[in-house]
Amino acid sequence: MENSFKYFENRDCKYYPCHKGLEHINCLFCYCPLYFKDECPGNPKYIEKGDKTIKSCIDCTFPHEADNYGEILKRLIP
Structure with a gap:
């Protein structure tokens, strides 16, 4: 897939x-x-750490999956 407003892949990132x-x-949502x-x-998994x-x-x-761009936006916009 090519880089666009819905998808960005940064293979030069050290991570x-x-x-x-x-x-x-898809690096567009690097931080979810x-x-x-x-x-x-x-x-997600939930880890108990103390209290x-x-x-x-x-x-x-x-x-990070290209097809999920629309679903993420639907969940962000009330």
Whole structure:
């Protein structure tokens, strides 16, 4: 897929690829805009650390998949 307003792949990034298992990674949402959403379409894990619960998205590729751009926007715009 070519770089566009819906997709951007930065193979020169020192962290690329940030997730294993994808042939192409959409870097547009490098930091997931859905991190603070309770209803997350990805597959986050929740880690208990003392009296806190931490959302871990280390195994989630949802924001990095090209076809999910529209779904992310729908969840961000009320």
